[in-house]
Amino acid sequence: MEFMLHIGTRTYRFDPGAPLEIAIALRFDGGGLQLFGVPPAAAQAVQAIAAGDGCNCDTYIINPHCHATHTESAGHIEAAPRPIFGALRETLIPATLITITPESEGDDTVISRDALEQQMEKADPDFSAALIIRTLPNDPAKQTRNYDQFLPPYFSTAAMDYIHALGVRHLLTDLPSVDRLQDEGKLSAHHIFWQVPQGTHDTAAAPDRTITELIYVPDEIIDGPYLLNLQIAAFAADAAPSRPVLFEVTPT
Numbered sequence: 001m002e003f004m005l006h007i008g009t010r011t012y013r014f015d016p017g018a019p020l021e022i023a024i025a026l027r028f029d030g031g032g033l034q035l036f037g038v039p040p041a042a043a044q045a046v047q048a049i050a051a052g053d054g055c056n057c058d059t060y061i062i063n064p065h066c067h068a069t070h071t072e073s074a075g076h077i078e079a080a081p082r083p084i085f086g087a088l089r090e091t092l093i094p095a096t097l098i099t100i101t102p103e104s105e106g107d108d109t110v111i112s113r114d115a116l117e118q119q120m121e122k123a124d125p126d127f128s129a130a131l132i133i134r135t136l137p138n139d140p141a142k143q144t145r146n147y148d149q150f151l152p153p154y155f156s157t158a159a160m161d162y163i164h165a166l167g168v169r170h171l172l173t174d175l176p177s178v179d180r181l182q183d184e185g186k187l188s189a190h191h192i193f194w195q196v197p198q199g200t201h202d203t204a205a206a207p208d209r210t211i212t213e214l215i216y217v218p219d220e221i222i223d224g225p226y227l228l229n230l231q232i233a234a235f236a237a238d239a240a241p242s243r244p245v246l247f248e249v250t251p252t
Protein backbone atom coordinates (compact mmCIF):
# COMPACT_ATOMS: atom_id res chain seq x y z
CA MET A 1 0.00 0.00 0.00
CA GLU A 2 1.19 3.51 -0.73
CA PHE A 3 -0.13 6.85 0.47
CA MET A 4 0.27 10.16 -1.34
CA LEU A 5 0.50 13.48 0.41
CA HIS A 6 1.16 17.13 -0.34
CA ILE A 7 3.83 19.04 1.56
CA GLY A 8 4.47 22.61 0.47
CA THR A 9 3.97 22.66 -3.28
CA ARG A 10 5.03 19.08 -3.95
CA THR A 11 3.48 15.61 -3.84
CA TYR A 12 5.18 12.64 -2.21
CA ARG A 13 4.37 8.98 -1.72
CA PHE A 14 5.21 6.84 1.26
CA ASP A 15 4.60 3.29 2.40
CA PRO A 16 2.83 3.19 5.81
CA GLY A 17 3.86 -0.46 6.13
CA ALA A 18 7.59 0.32 6.14
CA PRO A 19 8.38 2.24 9.34
CA LEU A 20 12.01 2.80 10.29
CA GLU A 21 12.44 2.33 14.05
CA ILE A 22 14.39 4.95 15.99
CA ALA A 23 13.21 4.08 19.51
CA ILE A 24 15.14 2.33 22.26
CA ALA A 25 12.96 -0.37 23.80
CA LEU A 26 12.14 -0.11 27.49
CA ARG A 27 13.70 -3.21 29.03
CA PHE A 28 12.81 -4.85 32.34
CA ASP A 29 15.71 -7.31 32.59
CA GLY A 30 18.04 -4.85 34.34
CA GLY A 31 20.13 -4.36 31.18
CA GLY A 32 18.59 -1.11 29.99
CA LEU A 33 19.53 2.55 30.23
CA GLN A 34 20.24 4.29 33.51
CA LEU A 35 20.42 7.97 34.38
CA PHE A 36 20.46 10.27 37.42
CA GLY A 37 21.14 7.37 39.80
CA VAL A 38 17.62 5.97 39.25
CA PRO A 39 17.61 2.14 39.53
CA PRO A 40 16.89 0.18 36.32
CA ALA A 41 13.30 -0.31 35.16
CA ALA A 42 11.78 -3.35 36.86
CA ALA A 43 8.84 -5.74 36.55
CA GLN A 44 7.09 -7.38 39.48
CA ALA A 45 4.59 -10.20 39.14
CA VAL A 46 1.27 -9.50 40.83
CA GLN A 47 1.12 -12.03 43.64
CA ALA A 48 -2.55 -12.84 43.12
CA ILE A 49 -1.95 -13.60 39.43
CA ALA A 50 1.06 -15.89 39.08
CA ALA A 51 1.97 -16.79 35.49
CA GLY A 52 0.71 -20.32 36.01
CA ASP A 53 -2.75 -18.94 36.76
CA GLY A 54 -3.48 -18.08 33.19
CA CYS A 55 -1.64 -14.94 32.18
CA ASN A 56 1.29 -12.63 32.72
CA CYS A 57 0.26 -9.48 34.55
CA ASP A 58 3.34 -7.68 35.84
CA THR A 59 3.53 -4.33 37.58
CA TYR A 60 6.20 -2.16 35.99
CA ILE A 61 8.36 0.42 37.71
CA ILE A 62 9.74 2.96 35.25
CA ASN A 63 10.95 6.51 35.07
CA PRO A 64 10.06 7.83 31.61
CA HIS A 65 13.01 10.27 31.60
CA CYS A 66 15.64 7.70 32.55
CA HIS A 67 14.91 4.30 31.06
CA ALA A 68 14.26 4.56 27.31
CA THR A 69 13.02 6.74 24.48
CA HIS A 70 10.53 9.24 25.85
CA THR A 71 8.73 12.39 24.80
CA GLU A 72 8.16 15.32 27.10
CA SER A 73 5.90 18.37 27.07
CA ALA A 74 6.63 21.84 28.38
CA GLY A 75 5.14 20.47 31.62
CA HIS A 76 8.63 19.11 32.27
CA ILE A 77 9.71 22.59 33.44
CA GLU A 78 6.42 24.43 34.04
CA ALA A 79 4.98 24.72 37.55
CA ALA A 80 1.47 23.79 36.40
CA PRO A 81 0.86 20.25 35.11
CA ARG A 82 0.76 19.83 31.31
CA PRO A 83 0.19 16.17 30.43
CA ILE A 84 2.05 14.90 27.37
CA PHE A 85 -1.23 13.11 26.61
CA GLY A 86 -3.06 15.77 24.63
CA ALA A 87 -0.02 17.97 24.04
CA LEU A 88 0.67 16.37 20.63
CA ARG A 89 -2.07 16.38 17.98
CA GLU A 90 -0.01 15.78 14.84
CA THR A 91 0.39 12.20 13.63
CA LEU A 92 2.46 12.53 10.45
CA ILE A 93 5.07 15.24 10.82
CA PRO A 94 7.48 16.40 8.09
CA ALA A 95 10.90 15.82 9.63
CA THR A 96 14.60 16.21 8.84
CA LEU A 97 17.27 13.81 10.07
CA ILE A 98 20.78 15.23 10.45
CA THR A 99 24.00 13.90 11.94
CA ILE A 100 26.26 16.05 14.11
CA THR A 101 29.70 15.59 15.60
CA PRO A 102 29.70 17.31 19.01
CA GLU A 103 32.67 19.58 19.68
CA SER A 104 34.92 19.82 22.74
CA GLU A 105 34.31 22.77 25.01
CA GLY A 106 36.55 22.49 28.05
CA ASP A 107 35.79 19.11 29.66
CA ASP A 108 32.41 18.97 27.90
CA THR A 109 31.27 18.16 24.39
CA VAL A 110 28.50 20.27 22.88
CA ILE A 111 26.32 20.52 19.80
CA SER A 112 27.23 23.94 18.43
CA ARG A 113 25.19 26.38 16.39
CA ASP A 114 27.80 26.24 13.62
CA ALA A 115 27.54 22.46 13.29
CA LEU A 116 23.73 22.69 13.11
CA GLU A 117 23.81 25.50 10.55
CA GLN A 118 26.16 23.50 8.36
CA GLN A 119 23.82 20.50 8.32
CA MET A 120 20.64 22.55 7.89
CA GLU A 121 21.99 24.44 4.87
CA LYS A 122 21.14 21.51 2.63
CA ALA A 123 17.83 20.66 4.37
CA ASP A 124 14.43 21.23 2.77
CA PRO A 125 12.52 23.89 4.82
CA ASP A 126 9.23 22.05 4.07
CA PHE A 127 10.51 19.28 6.37
CA SER A 128 11.51 21.37 9.38
CA ALA A 129 8.49 20.79 11.65
CA ALA A 130 10.53 18.08 13.35
CA LEU A 131 14.30 17.84 13.67
CA ILE A 132 15.98 14.54 14.48
CA ILE A 133 19.60 14.75 15.56
CA ARG A 134 21.92 11.74 15.54
CA THR A 135 25.28 12.35 17.22
CA LEU A 136 28.61 10.77 16.34
CA PRO A 137 30.07 8.42 17.34
CA ASN A 138 26.86 6.43 16.89
CA ASP A 139 27.86 3.75 19.37
CA PRO A 140 25.23 0.97 19.79
CA ALA A 141 26.03 1.26 23.54
CA LYS A 142 23.70 4.27 23.44
CA GLN A 143 20.89 1.71 23.80
CA THR A 144 22.07 0.30 27.14
CA ARG A 145 24.41 2.88 28.65
CA ASN A 146 24.60 3.88 32.30
CA TYR A 147 24.85 7.65 31.90
CA ASP A 148 25.95 8.07 35.50
CA GLN A 149 29.37 6.88 34.30
CA PHE A 150 29.50 8.89 31.07
CA LEU A 151 28.99 12.62 30.59
CA PRO A 152 27.14 12.93 27.28
CA PRO A 153 27.18 15.94 24.93
CA TYR A 154 24.44 18.56 25.18
CA PHE A 155 23.09 21.52 23.17
CA SER A 156 24.76 24.92 23.53
CA THR A 157 22.31 27.73 24.21
CA ALA A 158 23.29 29.27 20.84
CA ALA A 159 22.41 25.98 19.13
CA MET A 160 19.00 25.94 20.83
CA ASP A 161 18.40 29.60 19.90
CA TYR A 162 19.00 28.55 16.30
CA ILE A 163 16.57 25.59 16.56
CA HIS A 164 13.97 27.99 17.95
CA ALA A 165 14.60 30.38 15.03
CA LEU A 166 14.09 27.50 12.56
CA GLY A 167 10.57 27.03 13.95
CA VAL A 168 11.17 23.37 14.89
CA ARG A 169 8.15 22.09 16.88
CA HIS A 170 9.38 18.60 17.67
CA LEU A 171 13.00 17.96 18.56
CA LEU A 172 14.39 14.43 18.81
CA THR A 173 17.88 13.54 20.02
CA ASP A 174 19.85 10.43 20.92
CA LEU A 175 21.24 12.26 23.96
CA PRO A 176 19.68 11.69 27.42
CA SER A 177 18.97 15.41 27.72
CA VAL A 178 19.21 18.51 25.55
CA ASP A 179 20.89 20.11 28.58
CA ARG A 180 24.03 19.23 30.50
CA LEU A 181 23.06 16.40 32.87
CA GLN A 182 24.45 18.26 35.88
CA ASP A 183 23.64 21.93 35.29
CA GLU A 184 22.36 22.90 38.77
CA GLY A 185 18.76 22.56 37.60
CA LYS A 186 18.96 25.40 35.09
CA LEU A 187 17.82 23.37 32.05
CA SER A 188 18.64 26.40 29.87
CA ALA A 189 18.12 24.68 26.51
CA HIS A 190 14.74 23.26 27.60
CA HIS A 191 13.72 26.81 28.62
CA ILE A 192 14.72 28.22 25.22
CA PHE A 193 12.90 25.49 23.28
CA TRP A 194 9.60 25.98 25.12
CA GLN A 195 10.10 29.72 25.59
CA VAL A 196 9.89 29.61 29.36
CA PRO A 197 11.81 32.57 30.88
CA GLN A 198 15.17 31.36 32.26
CA GLY A 199 15.16 30.80 36.01
CA THR A 200 11.35 30.44 36.16
CA HIS A 201 8.69 27.73 35.92
CA ASP A 202 6.26 30.10 34.17
CA THR A 203 3.84 29.03 31.47
CA ALA A 204 5.56 28.23 28.17
CA ALA A 205 5.09 30.64 25.27
CA ALA A 206 5.55 27.67 22.88
CA PRO A 207 3.51 24.91 24.54
CA ASP A 208 2.75 22.97 21.34
CA ARG A 209 6.32 21.67 21.12
CA THR A 210 7.76 18.36 22.28
CA ILE A 211 11.25 17.07 23.06
CA THR A 212 12.08 13.39 22.57
CA GLU A 213 15.28 12.11 24.18
CA LEU A 214 17.19 8.83 24.13
CA ILE A 215 16.34 7.77 20.59
CA TYR A 216 18.74 5.60 18.61
CA VAL A 217 19.07 6.10 14.85
CA PRO A 218 20.80 3.11 13.23
CA ASP A 219 23.58 3.94 10.74
CA GLU A 220 21.53 2.44 7.87
CA ILE A 221 19.02 5.30 8.08
CA ILE A 222 20.56 8.11 6.04
CA ASP A 223 20.23 11.84 6.67
CA GLY A 224 17.40 13.59 4.83
CA PRO A 225 13.65 14.27 4.81
CA TYR A 226 11.15 11.84 6.37
CA LEU A 227 7.68 11.65 7.80
CA LEU A 228 7.73 11.18 11.55
CA ASN A 229 5.07 9.38 13.56
CA LEU A 230 5.67 10.06 17.22
CA GLN A 231 3.78 7.42 19.15
CA ILE A 232 3.37 8.42 22.78
CA ALA A 233 1.87 6.40 25.62
CA ALA A 234 -1.21 8.25 26.91
CA PHE A 235 0.28 9.26 30.24
CA ALA A 236 -1.32 12.07 32.27
CA ALA A 237 2.21 13.24 33.12
CA ASP A 238 4.89 15.56 31.72
CA ALA A 239 6.62 12.69 29.89
CA ALA A 240 5.84 9.23 28.58
CA PRO A 241 7.63 6.38 26.82
CA SER A 242 7.46 6.87 23.05
CA ARG A 243 8.15 4.97 19.86
CA PRO A 244 9.08 7.38 17.07
CA VAL A 245 9.13 5.85 13.60
CA LEU A 246 10.20 7.39 10.28
CA PHE A 247 8.82 6.85 6.80
CA GLU A 248 10.83 7.47 3.65
CA VAL A 249 9.20 9.96 1.29
CA THR A 250 9.57 9.85 -2.47
CA PRO A 251 8.70 12.86 -4.64
CA THR A 252 6.25 11.90 -7.39
Ligand SMILES: [Zn+2]
Nearest residue numbers: 065072213239
Ligand atom coordinates in the same frame (compact mmCIF):
# COMPACT_ATOMS: atom_id res chain seq x y z
ZN1 LIG B 1 13.63 13.79 29.59
